[in-house]
Amino acid sequence: MRGRIAGLAACVGVLSSMAVGEAHAAPPTPLGDMAAVRAALQSAAMPISTRTAQSITTTIERIAAGTPRYNYFPRSVHLVEGTAQPFLYDTTAADCLPAGFGEQNDSVGIARAIAGPAVDENLPVPVIPPGKVNVFFSGMNTAMSSPLQADLVEVAWLNLTTMQSGRAPLYQERPADYIVTLSNTLETGRGTIVFVVFGSILDNTSRALPPCDYAPVVGVVQA
Numbered sequence: 001m002r003g004r005i006a007g008l009a010a011c012v013g014v015l016s017s018m019a020v021g022e023a024h025a026a027p028p029t030p031l032g033d034m035a036a037v038r039a040a041l042q043s044a045a046m047p048i049s050t051r052t053a054q055s056i057t058t059t060i061e062r063i064a065a066g067t068p069r070y071n072y073f074p075r076s077v078h079l080v081e082g083t084a085q086p087f088l089y090d091t092t093a094a095d096c097l098p099a100g101f102g103e104q105n106d107s108v109g110i111a112r113a114i115a116g117p118a119v120d121e122n123l124p125v126p127v128i129p130p131g132k133v134n135v136f137f138s139g140m141n142t143a144m145s146s147p148l149q150a151d152l153v154e155v156a157w158l159n160l161t162t163m164q165s166g167r168a169p170l171y172q173e174r175p176a177d178y179i180v181t182l183s184n185t186l187e188t189g190r191g192t193i194v195f196v197v198f199g200s201i202l203d204n205t206s207r208a209l210p211p212c213d214y215a216p217v218v219g220v221v222q223a
Contacts, residue, residue, distance in 0.1 A: 051213040052214070055094045056215040058094045058104070070090055072110055077122060078121040078122040079119070080119045080120075080121055082128065084112040085219065086110075086112050087110075087111040088219060093107040096211065107201070108139075108141075109138065109214045109217060111138075112135075113195060114128055115132075115193075116130045117130050120174075123185070124173055131188065133221060137170055137181070137183070137217075142202075151170075151180065151182055151200065152169075152211075153201060154167060154169050154197070154198060155196070157193055162189050166186065192222060192223075193221045193222075194218065194219070195220075198214065
């Protein structure tokens with residue numbers, strides 16, 4: 001618990017300073033949460049809004065309070081081979097949903113990754129070969145995904161084995177589901193990969209409410 005709170009606190013510090021440097025080597029696995037956050041955030045600059053800072057605070061409060069994680073798994077992910085590795089925690093977008101979704105109308109964001117070899121029959125290219133990872137992110141209580149919706153969600157990654165890194169958008173590549181689920185298949189190579197997903201989802205039922213700006217969520221994936 002303390003490690004996760006410390007990791008999120010490190011995330012707040014990096015986002016507040018907006019200082020992004022060269023990626024440095026991180027300790028070999030097992031990788032602590034705090035080291036994972038630092039390694040992921042060093043690999044790319046991120047667009048940050050004032051609402052993102054509020055979302056980070058809300059995410060830390062949820063973890064500190066021991067709020068149970070969601071067990072939601074999107075219907076648009078149809079795995080027939082391989083497994084989905086969860087990220088370190090559920091993230092939050094603060095106060096972006098219409099009234100009726102909870103006391104603060106927050107959206108919980110859930111990220112997972114599928115490392116090849118794997119097969120997801122709902123992907124445009126179902127086979128995920130070794131050395132590639134499909135990252136997907138679901139925004140709870142956000143409206144149905146749409147290719148024309150222009151959600152601004154991205155993933156940055158760092159391979160701790162090879163020190164390769166990259167950054168890419170997430171988009172709707174699977175069939176539309178009621179919950180917005182965005183994803184991308186990345187050529188990361190084999191090894192221990194640290195991912196950070198960040199950005200915002202538009203809720204087209206929100207009637208002019210702001211986008212859901214999520215606190216960055218970090219995952220450590222064996223590929």
